[in-house]
Amino acid sequence: MPLKTYLLALLFTPFALATTTTTTTDPPPPNPIGPRAPASSGLLSELPTIFHGATELLSPETVDKLETIVSGGAVLLGGDTLQNLQRLLSGANIDKLQRIIDNADRLLTPGFVNETTQLIDMANPLVSDVGKIMNALIGST
Known part of the structure; x- marks a missing residue:
């Protein structure tokens, strides 16, 4: 092998090594275990309290009371009651109530x-x- 070939090989060897070492840097392998989740202070931490409140709200006693309220409301809104409420809440009556409130405010x-x-x-x-x-x-x- 002629001297020229050796010199060329020696001349380009650092470049070849440099390029092989710089291009072979792969990113580190991913960590299979992720970081621990931060402590929750939002809705997730309040879920036990919400569920406890919901179970109390949906107890048989509460459901019976709600049923009574709904039934009573249906009776109140049925028949002549609605027309009586409309007369009670007429514009003239609202004006009278406003005058009473204004006078009470000045007096008391x-x-x-x-x-x-x-x-x-x-x-x-x-x-x-x-x-x-x-x-x-x-x-x-």
Whole structure:
């Protein structure tokens, strides 16, 4: 083999080794066991509580009570009751109720309520004494 062939082989050997070592780097094999899931603080952690509440809600007693409510509601909404509710909730009645609420709001200030409570508290012994006098008068005749 001529010297030129050896020199060329020696010259290209580092490149051949470099390319084989750099191109043969494969990614690491996948980990067959995944990382542990983080602790749940959402819906999954609340499922036992939800199921417990649902079992209490669907107990025979609760179902009976719900059945009573539904039956009673059907009776209320049947017949003349619906027309009575419509008359009760008419525009004129709503206006009257609004005026009553407005007047009560102006009248029932904290000061008025406190003064009225004090007046009733002071009158209570007087009413009790008058009751005793009336009983004594009625009993003596």
